[in-house]
Amino acid sequence: MDGRRRASALVDEAYRALGEAIVDGRLRAGDRLRDVELAELMGISRTPVREALQKLERIGLVEVAANRYTRVSALSDRARIDMREYAAHTIAGALRVAIPRCTDDDIVTMLDLVDRMHDADCSRAYVTAVLAFYTHAAASSRNIVFGRALDQTDLVLRRNLDGWQSVSDGTRGTLFQHLRAQIAARDTNGATWTFLALHGFA
Secondary structure, eight states, X not given: OOHHHHHHHHHHHHHHHHHHHHHTTSSOTTOBOOHXXXXXXXXXXXXXXXXXHHHHHHTTSEXXXXXXXXXXXXXXXXXXXXXXXXXXXXXXXXXXXHGGGOOHHHHHHHHHHXXXXXXXXXXXXXXXXXXXXXXXXXXXXXXXXXXXXXXXXHHHHHHHTTTXXXXXXXXXXXXXXXHHHHHHTTOHHHHHHHHHHHTTOO
């Protein structure tokens, strides 16, 4: 590996390690992030750590006040609401593109993932299931932009969707039945509308 590729790999490793620590709560809102300490802890130089922190700032997981602090950002109610809206519409868009392009095996996998969403017994399990559904829809769409967007937003999706679930009223079970039947029938418009309705956006 040449020097440039090695440097890029170190940035990616630091970005992923710090991002995962924020997502799982080892680093909490308000925690200070000092590049010297983090570099020493990770056994790397400060440069890839600084670049990783800049990447985390761009997706909103870190906030920086020049010459004052770099810290884990707080998760506001607005950030939660905006992310739920973004996620619902982006996943529905991936689903719309994916269904006509799915193989029969892709459809079977998608139905299994719908069942996982339905059976999730808490928000954390639901978010894990719905993001697995999104990952599969993005891959099945054969559209590289969906895949790249997911790679770039994975960490912030997982953090900001904390607490998200499908609708909890009496329509939930019926909507999941409809979603399953529509995907099986390759009813693109129906499945897209139902997915949005499951999350209060239709």
